[in-house]
């Protein structure tokens with residue numbers, strides 16, 4: 001049985017619940033956070049208790065639930081909860097709660113805690129499309145994002161009534177991924193996430209391609225898409241726009257990502273060829289088939305019933321090397337920055353030399369570019385927030401923080417049998433440090449362009 005990642009080991013997570021019908025989904029989020037080692041404190045608004053009662057939150061978080069600043073006053077909860085949090089997640093956030101946050105109200109325990117918190121804050125709004133698109137809500141969201149708060153895009157789909165559109169609370173798995181990305185993101189002022197990728201656009205490939213042999217069979221690989229997804233979440237919370245090229249991925253789309261689904265290596269190749277000129281970085285986390293059927297059979301390949309030993313011979317041909325083509329076809333040697341991953345089994349393969357830079361080495365995230373070296377695309381060690389100083393008094397830290405296991409650019413030295421670095425470890429380590437535009441672009445050009453989309 002696969003064990004759960006312990007991405008939140010020892011971290012104190014404050015989960016705020018607004019009065020929306022989607023509050024029930026947050027029960028799964030709380031369960032997921034606790035399952036991954038977080039010490040969760042749930043703070044519901046009074047209105048939200050009309051939808052999900054305090055007993056549910058108390059049972060799932062193993063803590064008593066308070067909503068008013070005047071409950072258990074001796075504990076000074078309205079200050080302590082915010083101060084002690086390593087991460088705040090609000091799901092669902094109502095239109096009313098967004099307005100209160102924007103103007104800095106402190107008339108209930110949740111909004112008071114938000115004024116005190118110096119941790120990353122992730123807000124997942126959920127409401128009817130008309131409310132979400134109203135000018136006042138748009139403005140509130142823009143202001144909150146400019147303050148460094150991560151306001152997720154709501155999902156699109158069926159709403160409370162028969163209507164559908166943008167406004168759904170993203171599924172708990174997507175919220176958990178966003179929380180994971182937020183807790184390991186680099187911090188700026190007041191503990192907010194540094195939005196150093198604002199104004200940048202990334203194309204991330206994820207998943208595994210499938211090559212049809214006949215109408216019912218295909219050649220595939222074990223890639224789940226989790227690694228590309230983890231990278232997408234990490235880039236989104238840091239302010240980037242993200243396009244996801246998803247090859248057979250059955251995961252919830254990260255809120256705010258623009259997703260295109262593909263099947264085969266050829267479909268992925270044409271999507272990348274079409275879009276790579278429009279982005280600042282291309283991150284190739286998908287497992288792309290190296291071989292495909294030389295000819296796809298028009299009908300199901302049958303076994304010969306008369307001969308028990310007969311097996312069909314299937315001729316294969318090489319697929320396009322998308323990474324190599326992307327490097328060769330770049331008009332501008334600095335844009336997009338290109339990041340590739342190579343999956344190997346056994347010992348690290350010797351890097352074959354090409355005229356276009358080093359071949360990605362085993363399990364090592366590597367820049368493939370004529371102007372950048374492998375070292376420029378590194379995995380940076382950052383302090384995992386789970387190890388942030390425990391100020392716990394009555395909200396004790398239950399478990400010691402787990403030290404981060406990655407070292408810079410050293411995935412390849414691991415003897416682990418995993419094909420890819422664990423996406424959760426990658427995410428906790430603050431991931432890929434992509435120097436966009438090395439050499440051609442002077443250093444100051446790397447700063448985010450604040451005039452563009454305030455997300």
Ligand SMILES: Cc1cc2nc3c(=O)[nH]c(=O)nc-3n(C[C@H](O)[C@H](O)[C@H](O)COP(=O)(O)O)c2cc1C
Nearest residue numbers: 018019020021045047048094095096097126127128
């Ligand atoms: C059945 C029902 C469903 C509601 N769903 C939402 C919702 O999804 N989003 C929202 O912003 N408000 C919704 N509301 C309105 C809020 O509950 C209301 O604005 C409340 O004052 C919000 O309080 P809070 O922000 O303190 O939780 C709903 C109200 C009702 C009666």
